[in-house]
Structure formats: structure tokens, C-alpha cells
Amino acid sequence: MLTIAGKRGEAFCDGMTRRGFLRIGGLGLGGAALPQILQAESSANHKPLDHKAVIMIFLAGGPPHQDMWDLKMEASTEVRGEFRPISTNVPGIQICELFPQMARMMDRFSVIRSMVGAGGGHDAVQCLTGRKKNGPQPPGGWPSLGAVLSKLAGQVTPGVPSFLGLSPKCGHDQWGDPGASGFLGPSHAPFSPFRGGGKEDMVLKDISIERLADRKGLLKSFDNFRRDIDGSGAMKGMDTFTEQAFGVLTSSRLAEAFDLGKEDPKIVERYGRGTEKLTADGPWKRLDQFLMARRLVEAGARCVTLGFSRWDWHGGNFKRARQDFPLLDQGITALVQDLHDRGMDKDVSVVVWGEFGRTPKINAKAGRDHWPKVSTALLAGGGMTHGQVIGSTTRDGGEADDRPVEFPEVFSTLYHCLGIDARRTTVDDLSGRPRFLVESQYAPMPELVG
16 A cells, blocks of 8 residues: 655645545555555547557457458358458458448558467467467566567656556456566556456545546646655655556546546547446457547557457357457447547557467357467558558468468567667566567568558
């Protein structure tokens, strides 16, 4: 529990005294205080961003690539599936009929149909780090992209973490993984408000973040208090994690980014709300988290990760697709359109993918099983060249046929869009050994940034 001591009787509005006024609830790890969690895990005016950022959307469980953006109409019925392709606004590109909004703005997306090299495990590690979970690991493990950005670039805005994860705590915990800091240490771990009890557990003297966001007078008092503390030199005595906690809780920027009540109602409606109910042992189907991601980036975040639904469809593949494809279509297109409307599309890269693909053959339960041989990815923004399909798969969608793309190539591309040469830039591991962000053979994809 973090307590900032002060003189008795000196009260803010609502009768709050300086002594013991700051209390942080169980944000992220059951009833631990925010400094402990950080230590353990360590605008409406459409102003241009002063930083580059990435939004990573993880489709936990492995989405069925051949039913989404790589339909195989010439394959046999046991492979082809139930959906029909529709044309898009880019001549020659067709995608599943359940993605009509994406089809109307395909010129703002790039589909990779030939992702290869998946590790095969039910986890997000490869999508967060570009490296296989069971591959060679330095002591401490590989850091995720968000942790690397936190290390290399630091905070854009005081009080707004560089790296945030919006995924909830899942029954299969790896599906809610926001990304690890690895050997970079806990101070570069993601700030994950939904991994514990939720953002309602982030409280100041029992005042929830929702109430906090609406209490402008109280926030002004906090700002005055912080200036008093800074002037006294007390902040210099705090350790890194407590200082981070203090910065988060005394800044209005993070609270306001989470407060969708401050957003244009028409924009909120465009995104939709979805549902906070967890999908079995996987993430929820919240559409408003796409909007939160945009608002957090606008507030200063460099990397925001989120998970959407549970895609491990061993049975009822087409029934579940009819439920989830339209929701994903709405969330992704609302985000990408919003980024364009706000002039953020050159600065914010969006990547959508899962840990692997699904089997070409439909099983007896009308589902598709695990298939690491090939999968798909969707990219938008980042100043990349869009309106294209990269790579192709065989007639049954079982293997890459042309232009296989590996996970580190995508990471090299994302780093390039962030202004970082991943093949030359290093971060030191726990032994002081410099480690490249990606290996030298993985250049940025020329189709996207060449």
C-alpha cells in the first residue's frame, strides 16, 4: 500500500487529508498495491501525435485463416467451408462475406496469407516478441515489443505508461498475456488494469477511476499536491516503482483515456460496446477496448496490446464465425477509420493475428483443428503501403505456396514504422550482452515499406 504522509488536518475537497490520501487497490494482482505490482511486473482536437505507436490485437486460439481472408472456393467441400467471398474496393482482392465493412475499405489494409514458422503452442509469445516460446532463450526471457519501446524511448507523457495491456485475466492465462518485459526487467512490464479486478480497483481513497475521471476539482487538487511534492524534493526519495505509481495516480491523462464518456457518442457508437463476459477460458469480446487503445495511444502510450474473443474452434467453427467475424469486422474497421480521421494513420501501426492457423479439413464436429504450418495476419496504418495481399497458400490452404512470411519479418517491419532499425539496434540482457531486436536476416517487408 502506497501512502504519502503529510500534515494532519490539511484537507482537499471531499474532506480528504494529505496524510494517507493515496491508496491503490488490487490493480493487476489481487490486493497488491500499485507500487508492488509495478515492482512485480515492473484528443478531441485531433492533434498530430508526437510519437509512433503500435496496437497489437491478439486472436487467442488460432483463427481459421481459410474462412476469413483466404477462402478456397475451388477446394473440396470438406475443405471449402460454408462462406462465400465478396469483392472489396481493391480490384482482385476478395475476403469472407462476413467482413463487409473491411471489404469497403480494403485499400487501408494489408493481408498476409502466408505466415509460417508458428511455434504451435497455445500462447501469445510469438505474436508479442517475434520469437518462439520454446526457442533459445536468454536468462530472463525475450522482451515483448512494448517492453523494448519502454526501454528505448521511455514515457511520452508523465503518468501515462509507455506499454499497456488491455487483456483480462483468462482461464487459460496465456491467452490474456499482455506481453512480458523479459530480461529488460519489471520496470518495463505492461500496465495491465484488467488483469486483476478491473479498472474499478484503481482507487484513490476509495474513489474509483470512473468517479475520478469526473471530478475535475479533485484532479486539480492532485495536480497542486504533486507540484507541492515536486517542489519539496520528496519525489527524489521514492524508488522507481513508487514514483511510477504516484505518476499514474496523480495524472488525469490515464484516467481520462479510460473514460469513454469523454468521447464523441457517435464515435463510441461506431465502435460498439461488445461484451465484458469472458469467452470460456479466453478473452472477452469487448469492442470498446479498440477505442480505449486509440485513446491510450493518443494520451501517450507507445504500445497497447489487447485480446479479442476465443478462436480455438475445434467444433462449431461456422456457427462461431457467424458470431465473431461481424464483431471483429466492426472493431477493426472502426479503429482504422478513426486513426485515419484523426490523422494518426501514419504514426500508429495495427497488427491482428493469432498463434497459428486451422486445419484445411473440417472435422466431424464442424470445426477445424490446430495448424501451425500456415496462418494469416492483418496490418493497417503505420505509413505502410496497403490495399494488397501478400503471399498465397496452396489449393487447400494447408501450406504457404508463394512468399512465406515469418514472424520476425513482421516485427522488423513494425520496428521500421516506429523509426527503429531492428537489425542494428540492441538492448542489453541480464549479463550485459547486447541483443539485437531481430536477427539480421529478417529485413522489413519491402511490400509494405520498400
